[in-house]
Amino acid sequence: MNGPEIHLEVAPELRLFVAHERRRGRTAVVTDGSSTLGHVVESLGIPLTEAGQILVDGRPVPVSHIPGAGELVEVRAVERPQHIPGAPLRFLLDVHLGTLARRLRLLGVDAAYESEDIGDPALAALSARERRVMLSRDRGLLRRRELWAGAYVYSDRPDEQLRDVLERFAPPLAPWTRCTACNGELSGADKDAVRERLEQGTEKTYDVFAQCVACERVYWRGAHHARLEAIVTDAVREFGGATTR
Template sequence: MAGKNKSLKKTFFVRCYAELNDFLPPEKRQKTFSTQFKTPVTVQEILISWKIPLSEVDLILVNGQSVSFSHFLQEMDRISIYPTFESLDISNQTKVRNHGLRESRFILDAHLGKLAKYLRMLGFDTLYRNDFEDDDIIEIAQKENRIILTRDRLLLKSSKINHGYFVRAIDKHEQLREIVQKYDLYSQFKSFSRCMTCNYPLTRIEKSKILPKVKPEIARVFDEFFYCKNCDKVFWKGSHFKRMEKYIRDLI
């Protein structure tokens, strides 16, 4: 009989906040619900069973106290699970992460090439290659302290990921709006400071130095030019720039 009692399921009360509800079935979203698991069980094991990526969780409270993923739960515990707080510094409260992230740098998977260009347009250091393997993305993100953005939920399952986010939107413009709002990036905009093609920082260049690289009619009309040393491209504030500038104003 004693052996059977050990395997009995215990009841817990859980509430997930904000976008973490996207990973739950509809009947469990935006409310406190009861759940049962065999004990001993950790917070991490519960999250994994619900397919909530650990990289999207920034704070876990059990009965009002901050705990780590490895915290063992007791019957009738009340668990509150919060998503990433990139716009707030909770480093002195959370026990989930080793360190916070105050500078927003990104690495994107193969599904998000257009979003990568838009983030670079806003001045964010954004790595992207359509041939990145998942292990490459995780290793680079760890080494360079980057946020992984992906449309692949399986990628975010890795326990090695500190900062990752599943992009919900499909449209490239809505994806950019989603990321800007999610990480509260408005104050970090440095628009048109990076090459949208390769991510290398742009520098101002004297008109006389780029004359061989642009058409004569461009040189006659424009006086301000920017240069990408990495891919040897010259940029100027033409009609395409005006359209992008309007888009950024609308975004703000």
């Protein structure tokens, strides 16, 4: 770029996206004089999904603003909780976020997940077609224009990922109502109706079952229930919802 010089200040939450020398406060950026502010912000490494209000000399401006010489640009983080207008809140997760997808489903959150790498264009198209918020740690994917909406997942640890998504979007929680395998809805199941799907030990030990209406997977309070119950209890305590089946 060889044009007007602007001054840039990035919110602390967004500094992980920019070069190290821009993380300490206000820095100079030379623009080309024709690119929009949205393009400038993205060229510095910040996905626009993570940019909240953008101020120029203290005034809010759209990402279509073309910056002029000497302007002070402040890029703020997205406000939390973030409201996504236009459709019920639903998510789409890429191939690297399987554990997060299962935990969201455990809490009753609609979370579609691609267990195979179908490629960024296909994921972006699916996000647009089904109006799902794309969750990913892939910054390139989040820059695709065809995305309906998106959000960067800041941690690589499932516990922190879950807190991040619940804090950012505040989805309504309805634990134990979705299939963690396929995202379908669960309904109560009579033991006799699912008996042929049970191993002998399970049939003798348990009497309360649920079944996915989509893939017909059967659920019961088995050996892993205490661990799952702890995830649900912690999430409901902090973010609200119901713990009863």
